[in-house]
Structure formats: structure tokens, C-alpha cells
Amino acid sequence: MTTGIRPPGSMLKQPSKIGGLRPPTSLATVAASATNGKRKLVDDGAETYSRPQSAASLSSQISGRQLKAPVSKAPPHNVETIHAGRRSSQGFKVTPKQENRPVGVTQPVIGAGAKVSAVGRVAPRNVAKVGAARRLPASRTAITKGRAAVTGAPSGIAKSNQPPHGSIKRRRIDAPFGSDNSANFITTGSIGGPTLHTSPSLKGMSTIGNGFLGESLGAAEDEDGSDSDDGDDDELGPPPVMRARPDSDVKGRLKDLEAWSAYMIKKHQTTRKTKKLLSVKLEHNSTQVTQLEYDKKILEAKIQETEKQAIAVQESLAERQRQLQEEKRKHEDETDELQRQFKRQAEKMEDDYRLLKKASRELQESLDATKTSLKAKRDECVRLEGTISKQASDQLELESNCRGLRAKLEHLEDVANEREIRIAELEEDVASRDHSIDILEAKLRSEESMRRKLHNTIQELKGNIRVFCRVRPLLGEEKAAASLLPLSFPDCEDQNEVELMQSSENALGKSTSKTFPFKFDRVFAPDSSQNMVFDEVSQLIQSALDGYPVCIFAYGQTGSGKTHTMQGPDAISASGMDEEILGIIPRAVKQIYENTSKLTERGWEYSLEGQFLEIYNETLQDLLAPSGRSTQASDKQAGDKQSKLDIYQDNEGHTRVKNLTMVKVDSAERVHWLLARAAENRTVAATNCNERSSRSHSVFTLYLRGKNTLTGESSTGVLNLIDLAGSERLSNSGSSGDRLKETQAINKSLACLGDVIAALAKGSRHIPYRNSKLTHLLQESLGAGNSKTLMFVCVNPSPGSTQESLCSLQFATKVNSCQIGTARRQAA
Numbered sequence: 001m002t003t004g005i006r007p008p009g010s011m012l013k014q015p016s017k018i019g020g021l022r023p024p025t026s027l028a029t030v031a032a033s034a035t036n037g038k039r040k041l042v043d044d045g046a047e048t049y050s051r052p053q054s055a056a057s058l059s060s061q062i063s064g065r066q067l068k069a070p071v072s073k074a075p076p077h078n079v080e081t082i083h084a085g086r087r088s089s090q091g092f093k094v095t096p097k098q099e100n101r102p103v104g105v106t107q108p109v110i111g112a113g114a115k116v117s118a119v120g121r122v123a124p125r126n127v128a129k130v131g132a133a134r135r136l137p138a139s140r141t142a143i144t145k146g147r148a149a150v151t152g153a154p155s156g157i158a159k160s161n162q163p164p165h166g167s168i169k170r171r172r173i174d175a176p177f178g179s180d181n182s183a184n185f186i187t188t189g190s191i192g193g194p195t196l197h198t199s200p201s202l203k204g205m206s207t208i209g210n211g212f213l214g215e216s217l218g219a220a221e222d223e224d225g226s227d228s229d230d231g232d233d234d235e236l237g238p239p240p241v242m243r244a245r246p247d248s249d250v251k252g253r254l255k256d257l258e259a260w261s262a263y264m265i266k267k268h269q270t271t272r273k274t275k276k277l278l279s280v281k282l283e284h285n286s287t288q289v290t291q292l293e294y295d296k297k298i299l300e301a302k303i304q305e306t307e308k309q310a311i312a313v314q315e316s317l318a319e320r321q322r323q324l325q326e327e328k329r330k331h332e333d334e335t336d337e338l339q340r341q342f343k344r345q346a347e348k349m350e351d352d353y354r355l356l357k358k359a360s361r362e363l364q365e366s367l368d369a370t371k372t373s374l375k376a377k378r379d380e381c382v383r384l385e386g387t388i389s390k391q392a393s394d395q396l397e398l399e400s401n402c403r404g405l406r407a408k409l410e411h412l413e414d415v416a417n418e419r420e421i422r423i424a425e426l427e428e429d430v431a432s433r434d435h436s437i438d439i440l441e442a443k444l445r446s447e448e449s450m451r452r453k454l455h456n457t458i459q460e461l462k463g464n465i466r467v468f469c470r471v472r473p474l475l476g477e478e479k480a481a482a483s484l485l486p487l488s489f490p491d492c493e494d495q496n497e498v499e500l501m502q503s504s505e506n507a508l509g510k511s512t513s514k515t516f517p518f519k520f521d522r523v524f525a526p527d528s529s530q531n532m533v534f535d536e537v538s539q540l541i542q543s544a545l546d547g548y549p550v551c552i553f554a555y556g557q558t559g560s561g562k563t564h565t566m567q568g569p570d571a572i573s574a575s576g577m578d579e580e581i582l583g584i585i586p587r588a589v590k591q592i593y594e595n596t597s598k599l600t601e602r603g604w605e606y607s608l609e610g611q612f613l614e615i616y617n618e619t620l621q622d623l624l625a626p627s628g629r630s631t632q633a634s635d636k637q638a639g640d641k642q643s644k645l646d647i648y649q650d651n652e653g654h655t656r657v658k659n660l661t662m663v664k665v666d667s668a669e670r671v672h673w674l675l676a677r678a679a680e681n682r683t684v685a686a687t688n689c690n691e692r693s694s695r696s697h698s699v700f701t702l703y704l705r706g707k708n709t710l711t712g713e714s715s716t717g718v719l720n721l722i723d724l725a726g727s728e729r730l731s732n733s734g735s736s737g738d739r740l741k742e743t744q745a746i747n748k749s750l751a752c753l754g755d756v757i758a759a760l761a762k763g764s765r766h767i768p769y770r771n772s773k774l775t776h777l778l779q780e781s782l783g784a785g786n787s788k789t790l791m792f793v794c795v796n797p798s799p800g801s802t803q804e805s806l807c808s809l810q811f812a813t814k815v816n817s818c819q820i821g822t823a824r825r826q827a828a
């Protein structure tokens with residue numbers, strides 16, 4: 001070809017590649033390979049099927065004629081058109097079933113002259129069914145393999161024997177299209193043009209269509225020479241040869257041109273035919289593209305659905321994994337807990353095992369000990385058996401003894417009965433005696449009251465104010481200095497006289513002596529002991545216990561023995577003390593305790609309270625104040641009203657001191673403590689204790705309150721034990737300054753004491769008690785007629801103290817001469 005125009009037949013070679021299918025070698029091969037199928041084919045190129053009837057009819061009708069549709073004939077646009085057209089023009093029979101079945105997809109129909117490939121199966125109604133059909137792998141595989149699958153024996157395609165060109169070839173496909181036999185065949189017709197496919201399947205059939213299209217086109221190219229370019233070329237023949245003619249050969253040249261013109265016209269017609277074929281092919285390809293896009297959308301939808309399912313599956317998987325993790329953690333926890341429990345149980349079991357082992361060991365030891373003990377017991381049993389046999393003999397002996405003892409017992413029972421009778425008699429006697437004792441005790445109480453009265457009468461007879469004189473012995477250097485005592489005691493029997501001999505020189509220088517006799521209630525010579533003194537005092541102490549106010553005071557010059565008489569030695573303390581040298585105060589308290597104990601048997605109960613004060617320069621000082629508390633007179637004088645000691649009369653008429661420390665004296669030892677406390681406070685109050693004690697009056701007061709629970713009697717006694725300050729005369733003392741002031745205060749108070757006693761003696765209506773603190777304090781004890789007063793006048797036997805001794809004795813004589821009225825007992 002020199003024209004450069006590609007012949008139309010060459011275009012038909014391309015469809016062999018459409019659909020990716022290798023073109024079949026020939027339709028004869030297909031028919032040959034399908035001969036062994038299940039179908040029965042007729043030799044004339046038609047297939048005979050028992051069903052579907054319509055397909056068989058169609059096949060026979062098609063196979064019976066050479067469909068050589070002109071190229072210019074317009075092809076039907078759908079299968080229905082084909083069917084309709086073929087029913088009318090080609091005698092196609094369509095069964096009612098097939099008629100009623102709607103067509104899902106309509107493949108483009110290639111126009112007449114092309115090979116027609118019709119599938120008898122009616123397409124499913126919808127894509128889902130189509131998809132379902134396509135999901136069948138066997139069918140898809142068979143179909144996508146195109147001609148190769150068709151030619152394969154397993155597909156079960158029946159084929160006819162070498163159908164002639166332009167005949168319809170029907171191939172049965174079993175698996176791809178389900179069990180409907182009417183659908184499982186493909187009708188392929190060659191009508192001298194491109195292959196026409198009518199398939200209910202979408203992709204599969206389009207693929208098949210492609211395959212058969214290529215096949216058909218190839219066949220059209222190869223086998224139908226009239227439709228191919230080659231065929232056209234053959235029909236056209238070679239182009240006319242334009243011979244070189246001379247210009248003069250106009251006729252020849254015109255002939256050549258006419259030949260060439262005819263050739264070109266023919267060529268043009270062929271080209272138009274090829275163009276139409278290509279248009280059909282293009283339309284078919286567009287339909288395939290639409291089908292593919294449709295399939296693509298379906299696939300995309302399915303992919304999306306699958307992705308959703310995948311997401312759901314992933315979420316489900318994640319949830320399941322989370323649950324599995326949770327269960328795993330729970331299982332791990334449970335495992336840990338079980339391990340811990342197992343460990344605890346193991347430890348417990350180990351402990352139990354140890355305990356059991358220990359118990360086993362102990363049991364073993366116990367068993368061994370028991371065995372040993374058992375052995376010993378057995379030995380003991382053997383020994384006891386011998387003993388029992390021996391005791392059996394002894395028992396017989398004992399039984400005989402027992403009989404003798406029973407006889408003795410009966411005798412003793414008789415004796416016991418007699419004694420019981422005696423005991424009853426004695427109990428009666430005891431009861432009688434108890435009654436007598438009660439009578440006696442009542443009598444004793446009555447006699448105690450009588451004793452008190454008699455005692456008081458005796459004391460009154462002795463005088464409500466008495467004076468004892470005590471002369472202390474010479475001490476130390478005094479013994480050497482005094483060769484002759486100025487005192488003498490003429491009445492050794494009554495011991496109530498003392499004579500003081502005072503020596504002096506007259507104006508002529510002649511030494512003269514004068515004797516002053518004194519008589520008191522009792523005179524204690526220097527050799528008198530503390531016991532002797534207290535024996536005389538104890539009767540007054542008893543009076544205080546009986547409920548009388550008693551006042552015992554010691555009067556005398558400094559160093560005459562007042563403190564020694566009232567308290568005892570200077571260094572008296574609460575600690576151990578020789579009772580022989582104790583003074584009146586501790587002895588009085590001791591006696592009171594002893595007597596209150598005895599009186600308890602007679603129904604008396606007593607309470608004792610004590611106070612201890614001193615009067616210094618007419619100021620009261622509390623000697624029992626707690627240690628360290630100021631007892632300085634200056635503090636009191638400073639106006640400390642809270643602790644200022646003031647004398648007053650209480651509601652019962654008893655003299656009391658405000659703010660004074662009152663101590664319960666519940667034991668004799670308490671008195672020692674009390675005296676020690678007083679001595680300590682005195683030490684604090686003065687740099688020189690002896691000096692201080694010489695210049696102050698110390699007053700110990702004991703209140704005795706008694707109540708008889710049997711008789712209902714009660715009594716309140718007061719015992720004042722007073723150690724007066726030294727009674728030195730002011731003219732003889734030679735004092736000055738503070739000492740002079742002290743001496744004046746002392747003399748004043750002592751003078752007031754004398755004035756009070758004198759007034760009491762005279763029976764004056766006014767008793768000047770309040771002239772001094774001392775008399776004010778002792779007002780109750782120096783009361784008009786209701787007190788018992790004892791004055792100790794202490795005398796220093798030294799010759800140098802003769803004058804002071806004389807003064808003291810003269811003062812004591814004045815006091816002793818007083819007769820104070822009968823004392824009244826303060827008893828209820």
C-alpha cells in the first residue's frame with residue numbers, strides 16, 4: 001500500500017487484546033474441547049437442549065442459517081431488542097419464563113454482521129444478586145479466563161463441531177451461573193460482524209464479552225475474509241496500476257483514472273464499513289467502562305462496608321483485648337493473692353509443723369517420762385502390794401484397837417456432854433457477870449463523875465491559885481563560887497518552906513544577915529527531879545482534862561530554871577529525849593493521852609489542839625508558824641493585818657488569838673515536834689536564843705474537848721503552860737536602850753499580872769486584864785473563880801542572885817496569899 005491508509009481489516013486485530021484475553025486459536029478448537037461436555041450438540045452446528053426450550057430453539061434457529069447482516073443495518077440496543085428482533089426476524093423463541101424475567105443489565109448490542117454471543121440466562125434483578133453470582137469463585141475464574149476457561153473441560157461447556165462462519169455457537173457454563181440451566185449457557189453467534197454478547201452477569205459477562213469480542217473480532221479478521229481489510233483488499237484487489245502512458249494516450253489514461261476512481265469508491269465503502277464497526281466497538285467499550293465504573297462503585301461500597309466491619313471488628317477486638325487485659329490483671333491479682341495465701345499457709349504450716357514437731361518431741365519425752373513413771377509405779381505397786389498385805393494384818397490389829405477406841409469415844413462423849421452442861425452453866429454465869437460488869441461500869445462512870453467532883457473539891461480546897469517554889473541546883477562555876485547557899489529548906493516533912501538568908505554590911509561595916517522565911521504550897525529543893533515536880537502538877541493536868549481552865553506559869557529571874565521546869569533542857573527536840581529530864585509540857589501532854597485512852601473505855605472521846613506563842617515587847621508572835629514564815633515582830637507591827645495576832649473572846653467566852661496557828665495534837669510525838677518548831681522559830685527571831693527567851697513570855701495552850709458518847713457529857717478544858725520572861729528588877733539590871741525597853745515591858749506585864757491577881761484576891765469588880773497582853777491572854781485561866789492557877793517561882797540558889805530571889809519569893813508570896821473564888825467547871 002502506497003497510499004499510507006491503513007486498511008479497515010487491520011483495525012479488527014486490536015480487539016483480541018480487549019479484556020486481557022488471549023484470542024482463541026479458533027472456534028473449532030472451542031467446539032472440539034467442549035465436545036466431551038454434557039451437552040448434546042448437533043453436527044450441523046446447532047445444539048439441542050432439553051431446556052431451556054427457548055434457548056434451544058434460538059440456537060437451532062440461529063445455527064440453521066448464516067446470519068449475514070449487512071453492516072449498515074442498525075443493531076438492536078438491548079437484549080430485549082435482540083430477542084424481539086430475533087423473534088420476529090430470526091425466529092427466536094423466548095419462553096414465558098424468560099420473557100417475564102426482567103433484565104438487570106443490558107449489554108450493548110453489536111450491530112448486524114458482527115458475531116453475536118448471547119447468553120441465555122436472564123440477568124438478576126439487582127446488583128446484589130449479580131454480586132452474589134460473581135462471588136462464586138469458580139464461575140468468576142471460569143469466566144475471567146475467557147476463552148481458555150470456556151475451552152477447558154471442567155466448565156462443562158458443550159460445543160458444536162466446527163460451526164461454520166456466521167453460525168451461532170452455544171456454550172454451556174454450569175458453575176458460574178448457578179443451577180438454573182436456562183442461564184448456564186452462552187450463545188455465540190457469528191453473523192459476519194463483531195461478536196454480540198448478551199449476558200445477565202455484569203462483570204463476568206462483560207469479561208466474557210470482551211473475550212468473545214476479541215475472539216469474534218479475531219475470527220472476523222481471520223476467518224471472515226469478506227469483513228476484514230485483507231478481505232476487502234482481496235475484494236478490492238490490487239489497486240489499479242497507473243501505467244506510464246504517453247500524453248497522447250488520453251484514452252488509456254482516462255481508463256486508468258476510471259479504474260482508480262472505481263477502486264477508491266470501493267475503498268471508501270470499505271472504510272465506512274470499518275468506521276461503523278469501530279463505532280460499535282467504541283460504544284461497546286463505553287458500556288464496559290460504565291459497567292466497570294458501576295462495578296467499581298459497588299466494590300467501593302463493599303470496601304467501605306468491609307472497612308466499617310473491619311473497624312467494628314477492630315473495636316470489638318480492642319474491647320476484647322481490654323477485657324482480656326482486665327481479666328489478665330484480675331487473674332494476676334488473684335494469682336498474687338493466691339500466692340500470698342499460699343505463702344501464709346505455707347508459713348503457718350511450717351509453724352504448725354514446728355509446733356507439732358515440738359509437741360511430738362515433748363510427747364515423746366512425756367511418754368518416756370510416763371514409761372519411767374509407769375515402771376516406777378509398777379515397782380511401787382509391787383511394793384504396795386507387799387505393804388497392803390502387811391497393812392491387812394495391821395488392819396486387823398487396828399480394828400481391834402478401834403473397838404477399844406470406840407469404847408473410849410463413848411466414854412469421852414459422856415464427858416463432853418457433861419462439859420457442855422458445864423459450859424451452859426458457865427455461859428449463864430458469864431452473862432450474869434456481864435450484867436454485873438455493866439452495872440459496875442455504870443457505877444464506875446458514876447464514880448468517875450464523882451471522882452471529878454471530889455478531885456475538883458480537893459483542888460479547890462488546895463486553892464484555886466497555888467504557888468510552888470523550885471530552887472534549881474548550882475551549876476558549873478556556881479558550885480565553886482558559892483561555899484554557902486543562901487537558901488534553906490527547914491520543913492523537910494511538908495516541904496513547903498524555904499528560908500532565904502540575905503547578908504549585908506551596916507554603916508559601921510559590920511556584916512549582918514537576915515533570914516526571910518517563905519511558905520508555899522510546895523517547895524522543891526535543888527535535888528528535886530522533874531518527876532517529883534510533875535507529880536504535884538499532874539492533878540491540875542487532870543483538872544484540865546476534866547474540863548477546867550488551868551494555868552501553870554513559871555516566874556523568876558533569868559537563869560532560875562523556868563524553861564527547864566516547863567519544857568526541859570534547852571535543846572529539846574522532837575527526836576529522842578530522856579524522859580527523866582522532860583519538863584511539864586511534854587509530860588502533861590503524855591499524861592493527857594494516857595488518860596484519854598483510859599477514858600475511851602468509859603465513853604469519852606477527846607480532841608486536842610495546841611498553839612504556841614510568845615509575847616515580846618507586848619507583841620504576840622506565832623511560834624508554830626510554818627518554817628520560814630516571818631515571825632518577826634516588825635512584820636506584825638508593819639500592819640500585816642492578815643497575819644496580825646489579836647486577842648479576842650469567842651462566842652463561848654473563851655479567849656482566842658486571831659491568826660494563830662492551831663495544831664492538832666494527836667500524839668505525844670506531835671508535842672515534841674511542836675516544841676522543836678517553837679524553839680526553831682525562837683532561834684530565827686533572835687541571834688541569842690537565851691537572851692530572847694529571857695525577855696519574852698512563851699505561852700503553850702492546849703485545848704481539850706471531850707464528849708462522852710455513853711452519858712452524853714461533854715467538857716472543854718484549857719491548859720496554859722507559860723514560861724515568863726526574866727523578872728529582873730529594872731534598878732538592878734543596869735539595862736539601857738533596847739534592853740531597858742525590854743525590861744520595862746517585862747516588868748510592866750509582870751506587874752499587871754500581880755495587879756490582876758490582887759484584884760481577883762480582893763474581889764474587885766474590875767479586873768485589869770487588858771493592861772497587858774499577858775493578862776489579857778490569860779484572862780480565862782485567871783478568871784474569877786473558874787480557873788485553877790499554879791505559879792512556879794523559880795529561884796537561883798547562887799549567892800549573887802539573893803536579892804532577885806528575895807523579890808521573886810516576895811512576889812510569889814503575894815500571889816499565894818490570894819484566895820480566888822471557887823472554880824467553875826466548864827461542863828455541859
Ligand SMILES: Nc1ncnc2c1ncn2[C@@H]1O[C@H](COP(=O)(O)OP(=O)(O)OP(=O)(O)O)[C@@H](O)[C@H]1O
Pocket residue numbers: 471472473475526556557558559560561562563564565569570690691693694695724725726794
Ligand atoms: N532543876 C534543875 N536541875 C538542873 N539544871 C537546871 C535546873 N533548873 C535549871 N537548870 C539549868 O539552869 C540553866 C538555866 O535554866 P533556864 O534556862 O531554865 O532558866 P530560865 O529561868 O528559863 O532562864 P531564861 O529566863 O533566860 O529563860 C539551864 O542550863 C538549865 O539547864
